[in-house]
Amino acid sequence: MTPSTKFYETDARSIKTRIYCHKNTNKIVIKPANTAQVQQIVKKINQYNLSNDDSKFSISTVSSGKNWGYSAQEPSFDNAILMKLSRIKELDNYDDKQGTITLTPGVTQQNLYEYLQEQGGKFWMDATGSSPECSITISFFIN
Incomplete structure (x- = not known):
């Protein structure tokens, strides 16, 4: 290491790029209101995936989406459907x-x-x- 090596970066875009260097995007964002809707969504996605060999989707979930440092809303894989569970409050x-x-x-x-x-x-x-x-x-x- 050299004396000019930086251990931090003040530009948030640079930090995000370094943390998530393999940036993937969500294909769609879904916000179910209850567990029955979650079950319906998962069933439909599974049916779609079973009937399509070329294009399959995976589900990436977040609860509130505000747990900074613990998780991110960006998926770690391609063809992701982001399922935000923040509306399910029981x-x-x-x-x-x-x-x-x-x-x-x-x-x-x-x-x-x-x-x-x-x-x-x-x-x-x-x-x-x-x-x-x-x-x-x-x-x-x-x-």
Whole structure:
């Protein structure tokens, strides 16, 4: 290394180019509203892929799309369909004895915090240092 070697870059476009040097683009972006729509979309894409030998699609998913540093909305493969799951926001099966809950990909850190406060604040969520708008699922699956 030379004294002029840079370990950082202030130009965001240069950083993005270096991080995602094999830039692929999404063919389409889909925002399902519930799990039934996710199932329908996956079924249709699979049917299409089975009937076409020349062109096949893959699904790339993001939850809120705001988990900067954990994932990106750019696919790592060609012919990607981006499925944004941010509209699917459900909190269910809260157990106030064990502190467990079932949630869907669109639930953010802020949503979970507010829900737990509405339940009396007995339990708190272990938030990441990221934005309150970040999804819970991606933060915990990747970490």
